[in-house]
Amino acid sequence: MAPYASLNVATHVGDAQEAVALNRATVSAAAGAPVSFLTAVHGIGVVEVTSPGEEPGPGDILVTCVPGVALAAIAADCLPILLHDTASGAVAAVHAGREGLRRGAIDAAVAALLDLRGPRARGDFSASIGPGICGRCYEVPAPMREEVAARHPAARAVTRTGSPALDLARAAEVRLGELGFSTVLRHRSCTAEDPRLFSHRRDGVTGRQAGVVVCGVSVPDRPRGRP
Numbered sequence: 001m002a003p004y005a006s007l008n009v010a011t012h013v014g015d016a017q018e019a020v021a022l023n024r025a026t027v028s029a030a031a032g033a034p035v036s037f038l039t040a041v042h043g044i045g046v047v048e049v050t051s052p053g054e055e056p057g058p059g060d061i062l063v064t065c066v067p068g069v070a071l072a073a074i075a076a077d078c079l080p081i082l083l084h085d086t087a088s089g090a091v092a093a094v095h096a097g098r099e100g101l102r103r104g105a106i107d108a109a110v111a112a113l114l115d116l117r118g119p120r121a122r123g124d125f126s127a128s129i130g131p132g133i134c135g136r137c138y139e140v141p142a143p144m145r146e147e148v149a150a151r152h153p154a155a156r157a158v159t160r161t162g163s164p165a166l167d168l169a170r171a172a173e174v175r176l177g178e179l180g181f182s183t184v185l186r187h188r189s190c191t192a193e194d195p196r197l198f199s200h201r202r203d204g205v206t207g208r209q210a211g212v213v214v215c216g217v218s219v220p221d222r223p224r225g226r227p
């Protein structure tokens with residue numbers, strides 16, 4: 001029901017808990033695995049999920065290398081970012097907004113994937129950046145823009161009217177490229193402009209959408225049959 005229609009997956013925004021549970025079950029059915037949803041605290045804490053369907057504690061970065069574990073980043077204007085490492089098979093789901101990016105959420109997520117990689121040397125990172133508020137819509141005070149730009153110069157943007165703004169997706173895309181990601185897909189919809197998407201900036205009381213990634217296979221430390 002409005003203002004949570006449709007498929008809100010967040011428990012903390014005032015929606016009926018039964019409706020959220022039903023929506024989460026729908027997402028899990030679509031993913032083909034029970035989904036672990038992150039609880040955003042706008043930080044850079046990493047939570048490792050080790051069994052399918054586990055309810056993780058609060059944290060903006062979920063990681064796993066356990067096959068069958070599905071992770072969801074939830075957001076409404078902030079970016080849901082999904083990461084994959086072919087070296088270990090590990091995946092991560094990241095909630096990255098202004099505060100998370102300023103504090104280094106992307107670097108923290110990649111560091112967590114490298115931890116799971118262990119001694120495996122070779123692999124490719126890929127990423128998918130979900131829809132967030134765009135640089136033409138996300139107006140912020142000039143000092144706030146500079147705080148984020150100190151870490152992510154590519155975040156510096158201006159709105160349609162020329163006022164200071166942040167381009168979170170461009171910042172994330174550039175940083176992932178710098179960290180050696182071979183593939184970075186970027187969703188082009190703006191949450192504030194696309195009525196099909198939840199937007200906190202546009203609506204205030206609203207739901208949250210989710211980006212979901214499922215860990216498919218786990219790559220052993222060393223190929224079988226070799227020392």
Ligand SMILES: [Zn+2]
Binds near residue numbers: 135
């Ligand atoms: Zn926009």
